[in-house]
Amino acid sequence: MTNITSWLENFAVPLPISQAARTTAQLFADQQPTSAKAEQVRLNTLAVSVVNDYLQMMEIPTDLSNSDSWNLIVRLCANVADLEIPSVGRLECRPVRLHEQVCTIPAETWEERVGYVVVQIDESLHEAKLLGFIKNATTETFPLNQLQPPETLIDCLAELKTSPVKTLVNLSQWFVGQCEAGWQTLESLWNSLGSIPAYGFRSPVTTQNTPLNQAETVTRRAKLMDLGIQIDNQPVMLLIEINPEANQQTSIRLQLHATGNQIYLPENVQLTVLDQSGAVFLKAAARSADNYIQLQFKGEIKEQFSVQVSFDDMSITENFII
Template identity: 30%
Template structure:
């Protein structure tokens, strides 16, 4: 009984003309057996790419081995590169199969494996679940849900440190937006790091704490001085988003060092419209920012 696979959500992707055109292109100049392998693999990657982009992740299929003609000729791969996270393997599953087959060529350099069931007509693909188990085959009823996959990928993304020195070269990580895109003027005012009337370098990231926030959304704002200095003073702030004027009471903003020690913490009160602090890390120092509300905890790591 596939209780693990049926009760959690699945996701079905229509396999459009574009999907088949890409599969045809990837499989050309191959033997009939190899053509079928590449064709089905490509449809599976197409479906996973569509799903992850719908879920807000940035993918880079063109740089993946599954779009490299030489790698496709030599190996059985269906990988998809996900920015800031890594590679995931997209394993095609035929309609009557009860297990996900994992190519030996994909046993390394993968954060996991997604089972993608293709229907008989190849008109649609259904993402069934994922596994981190490296094996020749994994029974479908032992796969983890897509919900677990999203939690897992977000955890990987949060643990990868953002290099703030890149911000001085106008190189920003995916998901970090200019302030005007996140907040209205009443929710944010520039007040720090003015030097010769120069504005700070700042970006914001929407933070989702799930049901703990009810109708509230918050933005994590990181501000740097206009130019790199011997000592870089950083301001960390959390603001309400949307139509909200105040932060939910009890929201904690924490500064954690590389040894997992709590260096600083500020907590919102009943009518706070911002919580923030400033600090000066050492060059190349790794630190993390935790935003906590009740049992929900979001972490983002940084490095100068």
């Protein structure tokens, strides 16, 4: 494996590509509609597998199953090669072939990444080299001679573990059925509770005045929030309803519900929306006989915000990007 600058060759880390990685890469490639897309997915999968094996060898935990690159629909729709690192974030693993002197970094991967590692894949698909690392990307091509040594990656991940990058829940992906761990359909959440929660016979959560021909665009997901305020061992439920509107805006409705045998929310439990700077944007608090509270607002594509559920000195915060 040659044709990279001599100084890059000096610190590149040679690694084998396992048979399991090649099998998985071929399986993912076979699912693609064109030969070009198949080759893209094959190389992306190999790059992610090599980095995954390397990090595990370095005793750094990884989570392939939560990575977009391991998601059938995301692989089909996007050029992603990410690897989820618990308590840290997503690392993008970009492949290059022999003779290439630049790495392609798609714009769709410029956000929600803790860094980018470049992996050179040989023609036989049996060997690879970890060429180096960069922390940020702002252009779609990056010269390989500007990479930092691979050990920079390990140092960066160690630093991020002590102060992890904020994980963002991508609401736009919900429209195509892609949800982060913990967020479920109402039906799935009811099943997990073992019975229909009190939510099931309360005020409906459909958007008021929504035309019938737009009803199918509304997407709802829910998550249980345990703040130590359980009644009859039941947590509260955060429900989010999103609906695309004109001018790239999204209507967002938040509701906080009691579940199971609870009749009312605990008094003074609070639901707060924070803007990207952390300032309070909207806030609601439960009264003595509220079975749910709600907030509603609109946001633009790529806009970030946080939702905080709090009671006394306990709070849980979820971070979102539209």
